[in-house]
Amino acid sequence: MKTDTRRIWIALPLAVVALCAGADWLQFRGTDNTSCSDESALPTEFADGKNVAWKVDLPGRGPSSPIVVGDRVFVTASSGPREDRLHVLALSAADGTTIWHRQLWATGHTQINPMGSVANNTPASDGQLVFAFFSSNDLACFDLDGNLKWFRGLASDYPSTRNDVGMASSPLVVGEVVVVQCENQGESFVAGIDKRNGLTRWRIPRDRDAIWSSPTVLRGKTPKDDVVLLHGRSALTGHDPQTGKELFRYETSVHTVASVTTRGDRIYLPANGLHALQYNPADHSVQLLWYEQKLRGGNSSPVAFGHRVLRVRNPAILSCADVETGRKLWDVRLEGAVWATPLVAGEFAYVASYEGKVFVVRLGEKGELVSTNFIGKGVLASPIAAGGALYLRNDTQLLKVASH
């Protein structure tokens, strides 16, 4: 009995480690697009190389965040004087070495705002395949070993679909489809691409207005109940991922860059303020729970966790509000321009500024700035967490931060 108990105590930490090691981060703002991680022991100090497990130069620039599948980190970049060299890399999570590196030639438009890059869009994965999407509307599918499974140059199908400051919407994998949102002043659409063969399963036209936000999944009780949430400029809509059929519509003037976030059946919509909506899966209706104008934010997306919701307001103020009422509880003043969406892990929020500072804020009754960590300029990518580590990206490099 004593031996069995000892075995359990030995096995338990190993099980926890194994669980952490298996915690993937599969798409923009995490597997469920919530920007929340189950990691609870991430380093809170990583300035001057402290806790930096590795740092690697990337072959190009990109606001896209990395994703993590098992022991591999996938990241995209673009390079060249015409920004038409597109890179997809698989790195070893253990030491940052390149496992494979594929390049593509952009088939679509590559003009962008100099702050961004053609690799604006975070790749996505279902755990078996990696879907890399770019501002040029090129969508490539690789398996985890770098074998090209299919390729779509959506610009060849829809040549007027372009935005001269760059497209930034990240793809969403849900069920059997990869959802891409191509809303711009040219031909606008959202498409569900079959993840197995790259063929278009459905395509719905959208308003000819530029939008940079990303499709978001609202998880249902079972995978078949999942709903895709889409921003337009004037409405939030919910769609059946397998058919694209519109399930509900909530009309309001919506933020064009920040994306909607969810927690359970609740939807937090960035607009001229923050709208909290209750989704009813029985009849696909949504009901406004509250609206708080004071939570009008910048370009990063809201994050809902526990009983709180976070919003980065201009100029660089992290605001925390009661998730039930929208009542603002506290502010923590940060600095710089915040484009990236905060990561919530354990009792901390990690907020990255474009100027390269990552602020770690303790999420208590009051917000407390715990540390400020400079990681290099040009941070547009949202911080992510997987396998017991934090991954951060500046203009030219990818960093892994983990306790040694």
Added chain:
Amino acid sequence: MSTWTRSTSMGLLFIVLAMGRAAGADLADALDTLRAVGPEGAGNEAATVAWQQAAQVDVSRVPQLLAGLKGANPLAANWIRTAVDAVCERTLRNGGTLPKQAFEQFVLNTDQDPRARRLAYEWLLKVDPAAEGRIVPQLLDDPSVELRRDAVARLIEQGEKAVAAKQTDEAAKLLQQAFDAARDRDQIGTIVKLLKDLGREVDLVTHDGLIVDWQVIGPFDNTDEAGFNKVYPPETAFDASAEYQGKHGKVAWLKYRSEDPAGKVDLYKALEETLTRISEKLQERDVVAYAVSDFHSPSEKTVQIRSSTMNAIKTWVNGVLVDEHNVYHAGSQFDQYQADAVIRRGSNRIMVKLCQNAQTQSWTETFAFQLRVCDAIGSGIVSAE
């Protein structure tokens, strides 16, 4: 050598040759499949299988893969180039090397696809960094803009060294050579600044093939952005002496020459007399205008018409619509729009339709375009007259 040994050797040789031929045939078939992919995902499923075949070939077959890029459509090109990457990457990871001589020959063969040559060059440098010194000086007039760029960069570097050494004439000579060869805007900008610092004039209009002489007419109505698809009389026939009913009354063709160093054609300026200002700060909105220029060519050829504008634009060459973008105020950069067009020997008529919408934000106070004629890599072509 015994009869048995000779027979065995011949047999083995036959098998090896047969396997090689089979592998070659397999790769050729795989390339055909990859080159057959098309829009809307057509051919993707067959290409997935063919890609696996292509990516598994021995590195000695990479030149064949690279050659498969010639004439490949942009979608197929990405299937093929990723297979090249996979083969080369696997070979180096396994401790092998690349066939340097074959790669170098491929790089220097200007009959091959320009981007395939650049791809070969980049892989070659991984196993033979000294190749850069041998190859780059030969690339100043290369049809690959990416390869040419390295040669231009080398000349810029030499020019800067000459500037630092106060060898002004030598610096100007090197930089002028670089300017003539440069096709990338960042390099051109660098060279222009260095030449100007040396007191040398540069003619961007000629270098880029920018058209600055136009006849313009307008305004016509664009309320609710309906003018983009409305056919106004200038679209049906050109008559320099004609008058048409415009938005406010009769309008006629006016001659306009852009004095802008970058060839920008400002239609607010060109049509100032015919427009009705909204306020002191705001020029008229909801308008359409046309601009026509005659371009002379000594021969028939395919050229590129490259334009940039913040306004919605349509472009015709000899009455054939070659480009259209119904987009307003979404940014504007050099060579923003690119379209192929066939020009004939003699005179060719290039016509632009430009539309301004109702927006009145500060960044929408522009009704202008820039248009040039060039070859596929952006070398400016000027009108023969």
